[in-house]
Amino acid sequence: MQRNLLTDITLNDVARLRIDRLRMNMLHAKASLCSQRALLYTESFKQTENEPYIVRKAKAFAHTLDHMPIFIEEDSLIFGNMASKNFAAPIYPEYSMDWLVDEIDTFSLRKGDVFEVDEKVKADLLSISDFWLGNTHKDEVGRNLTDEIRLASKTGALHLGGISMSGDGHIVPDYPSLLSRGFRWYIDEAKRKLEQNFNDQQRYFYQAIIISLEAALRWIKRYGELAKQISLEKSGQRKVELQNMSKMAMTLMEQPASGFMECVQATYLVHILQLIESNGHSFCFGRFDQYAYPYYIKDIKHGKMNESYALEIITHFFLMANSTNKIRPNGHTKFSQGYPMYSNLMIGGLTPQGKDATNSLSYLCIDAMNLTALKEPNFSMRYHKDTPLELLELAAKLIRTGTGMPALFNDAVAIRGLMDLGIPMEDARDYCAIGCVETGVAGKYGHRATGMTYCNWGKLMELLVNNGVDPKTNIQLISINGQKGNEIAYKNYKELWQGWKKILKYYTDLAVESDAICDRSLIKYDASPLASCFIQDAFELGKTLKEGGCKYDIISQSNIGPAVVGNSLYSIKKLVFDEGKLSFTQLKEAINDNWQGIESAKIHKMIRHLPKFGNDIDEVDEIVAHVFQSYLDLLPFYKTQRSGKGPTISRYTMSTSNITSYVPNGLEVGATPDGRFAYQPLNEGCSPTQGTDTHGPTAVLKSVSKLPNHQVAAGQLLNMRFTPSSLSKDEDLSKFIDLLKTSIELNIYHNQFNIVDTKTLREAQKNPHLYTDLLVRVAGYCAQFVSLMPEAQEAIIARSEHGQ
C-alpha cells in the first residue's frame, strides 16, 4: 500500500512505483552472512605478516575493495554495497572469531535476529578460523580481563558489550569537510605529511590513509564501470540514469562534491566504506539537512533539479541504508534486538550561531522517512523554542504514522550538557545524535559516545539487599558491612544510601577498568585509517581515534535501571525506616519469596500502593534523581585511555541509552524492593518502570523533568507510548505538539513515541503489568489501556481496527 506524502510535493507514478519496489526489496531481504570480506582480509593478512598492524588493516581493506563483488540495485539512484547481497552481514575475523565457529549452526535457529547461512559460507568461515583464533581483539581482551571483572560478568552485574569483541563505531564523519574536499585532498595531504618530521607510528597512519583512500576511489570507479555495462542493456530513463551514474562515479571524490546527487552519493559511500572497514555500529549521518543544503539549494537555483527529484534521491538514500546489516553473538543480540545499525540521521535544531537551522531539506527528509518507514536511518530531529510550527507538525504527523520516528531532542538541554563538559558553544550547538540518543559533535567526537561497559543497576540493588552477595551465583566481590555472607542490617536510610554508594562505586570502578582493557586492545585492532581521517584532529595529529586523534573524547557507559533502584530505595525508606511498617528482614523474606506467599503478598500490596517514579510525586522522584546524582558524582574521577594524548577534552559522562538491555538485564535479577517480580525487565532508559506510571504522559514528563537531565550529557532516553487513535484527529495532534513544546520548558532531554497497534494491545491484555504506560483514547479523554475493563479494552481494539 502506498503511503500518502505529508508535504505538498508530488512524485509521479514512475517515481512512486520504483520507490515501492525498492522498499519491498529492502523490507523482504532475508538476513544472511557473507564471507567475502572475511576471505579477502585473510588472504591479505597472510601476505603482510611482518608489517605494522595499521598498514595490514589498510591493505586488507584495499584488497577487499578491489575484489569484493559489487552490484547496483535495480531501480536505485544510489549505489554502494557492503556485502554480496542486501541485508547480508560481512564477517570481521580480526575482531573476534570464536563465537562464529561456536554458533554457526544456530544462527538460522534463533528466536529473533535470525541469519541464514548457506553451506558455502559456513565452509569459508571454518576454513579461515584457525588463522584467526587466538589473534583477535576479543582474544586480547580475554587475556587482560581480571578475575573480578569475569566474576562480575558472571553475576550479570557487568556486561562487556560490543567493545570487547567488535569495533567501536559510534561516529559521525566530518561530512562538511570531506564533501568539500574529496578523498584526493586527504591523499595529497597525507603524502605531504610523509615528507614532514613525524614518528614511525604516525607515518604508518598516513600510509594507511593513502592506501585506504586510493582503494576507495578505485572501488567507486568499479561502480562506474558496472553502471556503464548495465546501461548498455537498458533503455529510456534508466539508461540515462545509469550513464550519468557511471560518469559521476568515474571522478566522484577525486574532487569536491559538485552537486546534490554527488553529495548524497558520497555521504552514503563513506557510510558503506566505514562499515566495511570496521564492524562497530552506529556509524551515523549527522546533521544531513545542514551539510547537504548548500548542494541542494545550488542545484535548485540553477534549475538542475526540482524538489520532487531531490525527494526521490533522499528516499533512495534512506532505502539503501537498509541494505546494511551486522551479526552479533547470540548473547549480545539480546541486548540489541532487531538487526539495528543505529545509523542516525538528524534534522532541525540551531545553527552554530544560534539561529534556527530548519531548511527545506529538513521537510524533505521527514517525507522521505514517511515514504520509506523502515528502521534505517535512525531518524532524529532537534527542536527548540523557535522551531517552526510547520516542522513540528510534520514531525508529529510522521510520528502518528507509527514509525516511532523522529526521536526528538531538546536543544536547550543537550547544548547545556555539552557546554558543561567544556565544549565551546558553537560546537555544542552543532551536536547530533550518534546511534540512539547519544549526543556528540559531528566530526569532532571520537568513537563511542556511549555504550562502553554495561552496568546492571537492578543487580546492584539486589546486591545491596544481600550485603554484596549475588543470590544466583553466591559470588561476593564486595561486602557492605565487612562481613562475608548475605546478612546485613541497615539501621537507617543513611546507612542504606551509603551502602548503595559503596556498591555503585565498586562496580563502576570495575566497569571503567574493563572499558580501559577493551580500549587498549582496540588501539591496535580497531585502528581505522578511513574513519579516523574524517574526524578532527586525527589527520593533523597523525593519530587514529583510538590513539587520541579526536578533538573531543567523551565517552559513557550504559547504566540500566535507575527507576528500579530509586523506587526500591524509596520503598525501603518509607516502609522500614519512616513508617516502621515492617522490618528489613521481613521485606527481604518477601523478596526472596518473589512476593508469592500470603504474607509476602501483603507486603507487595503495601509496596504497590506506594508512590513510584513517573507519577509526578516529588518524594520518590527526588530519590531517583539522587540515584542519578550518585553516579554523576563518580565521573570526574575517571580518566579515558586517551586523556592527555591529543583530545582537547577527555572525560566520562552519563547516558541512559541502553537499547534492549533492560530485558536481558532483568532476567539476571530476582525480585527487587520496588515490587518488581523476579526476572522481569528493568526500566528502560530514564523512563518509568513498566507498569508503575499510572498518571498519564504529563506526569511522566514532570517526573523526568526533576532528574539532572542536562548532566546526562551523552543522552537521556525517554520512551512513551500512545495509541494511533489518541493522535488520529488533527485537534489531538495539535495538543500533542503542545505537549512537545512543554517538554522543552520542562528540560526533557529526549522523547520518542511509540504509536502502537492491535497486536501490542493484545499483548497488553496478556501482560498488563508491563503496559501501564500505554495510552488510549477512551471517550472524551485518554486513559491507560490496562486500567480499562476488559470490555472497554475490546471495544477499543475493535475501533482501532476500523481505522485500518
Next chain:
Amino acid sequence: MVNSITGLISNIQRYSLHDGPGIRTTVFMMGCPLRCAWCSNPEALSIEKQLMIFDQKCTLCGECLIVEPEAISLDGGLRVDRALIKDIESLAHCCPYDVFEIIGNEMTVDELVDECMKDEPFYRNSGGGVTFCGGDPIVQADFLVEVTKSLKNRGIHVTLDTSGGLPWDQWDKLASAVDLILYDLKLHDEKRHIEYTQAGNSLIFENLDHLAKLGKEIIVRMILVPGVSDDPKDIELRCKRLRQSKANVSLIELLPYHTLGKGKYTRLGMPYPLGRNNEKDKVNVEEIIQIIESIGFKVYYRSP
C-alpha cells in the same frame, strides 16, 4: 488558613483532550441528580464511596473471610453479598491482591488545587486548564466554588461539565465562577427524559435561561444514543428551545454513544440500564448536523 472543606472525587484524569480547550486535567466528582441509562461513569453516580470488585484478581486466599465472614463466600469462587458488607474500607484493606477497590477519594480544596496545578505548564502552552465533570459536579458545588476561586487566582481556565439538573440557587455561584460550561441536553421530550434519566428536564431548560442571563460561554453536548436520543425531531426541538433561551452557545458537540463503561456496572454490582446493546445501530448524523446548522448553531461531531 487551611481550607478544610473536602470533596469526594472518583478520579483525576491528566492529559484530557476532549473536555474543553487545550490539554486539561479532568476531575470526576461524585454524585449526580440524574440516572442516565447510558451513563459510562456509574461509579460516580452516588455521593457515597463505592466498592468495585475485580473478581479475576481473586486467589481465594481467604483473608477477606476474616473481616467479612457473613458477606463473603469462597465456595466455588468469590461470591459477595454487598448488602451484608459491614465496612467496605476494611474489606479493601485486607485483600492482598486488590480485589476490592474503593472509589471515592476525599480531598481538601488545597489538595485538589495542588494536584491540578501540577500540569500548569501544559495548560499554559496549550490553552488548557481544569474541567470538573462526574457524576455531576454541581452536586458538590460549594466545594468546587472554593476550588475554582483558588484556580482562578492562579490564572487557570476552568470548565464545568454539567447536566444542569439541580435548582439554580444550588450552583449559581459555581456557574458564575467558571470560564466555560459544557451543558448536556439529553432529550426534549420530558416523558422520555424521565424514562431514560429518572428526572424531568424542565429544571434543565430553566437553568439554561439563567445561564443565558449570566452570558457565560456554553458548549452544548448531545449524546447520540441510537433509538433513544438520536431522533432528529427531538434534537430540532432541543435546538429551538436553546435558541429561545438566548444562551451564549459557541458550539453544539455531538457525542457518539459507547459502551466502554459497561464493565464497571458488573464490578459495582449494578445492572446495565440500557437493556439492548444498540451501540452499533445507525445514527443519521448527517441529517442531525443539517438540522442543527439550519437553526444557526455551529456543530461538531466527535466521531469515535
